[in-house]
Amino acid sequence: PFMFIFNTDLLLINVTSWWHGVVIFVTGVLAMFAFAALTQNFFIAKNRIYEAILLAGVALMVLRPQIFMSYLHFGNTFVWYTIGLALFGFTYLIQLPRVRAMARKGT
Numbered sequence: 001p002f003m004f005i006f007n008t009d010l011l012l013i014n015v016t017s018w019w020h021g022v023v024i025f026v027t028g029v030l031a032m033f034a035f036a037a038l039t040q041n042f043f044i045a046k047n048r049i050y051e052a053i054l055l056a057g058v059a060l061m062v063l064r065p066q067i068f069m070s071y072l073h074f075g076n077t078f079v080w081y082t083i084g085l086a087l088f089g090f091t092y093l094i095q096l097p098r099v100r101a102m103a104r105k106g107t
Helices: 002-006 016-040 049-063 065-073 077-104
Strands: none
Touching: 016 049, 016 077, 049 065, 049 077, 065 077
């Protein structure tokens, strides 16, 4: 329920098209995954400091893109959703070699 405080779009008030609802749902799930990975300090591998900062940025960027739009005067919510998704994917990609190395070692 606390996610509704951060992003009131999740309540689906004034959502008039199905694709907008899908975008809100997908970005909400993405933000919750990023927030959970941040608080548990584990995504697909143990988070390093810079990865935790990236995950915090992703969660904030996807939940409250208005913050970035007002400070940076750039883009709209969909642009920031896309940037957040890209950073989430980037975090996955930078952790992937560590996971593969641990699998080779048998740890």
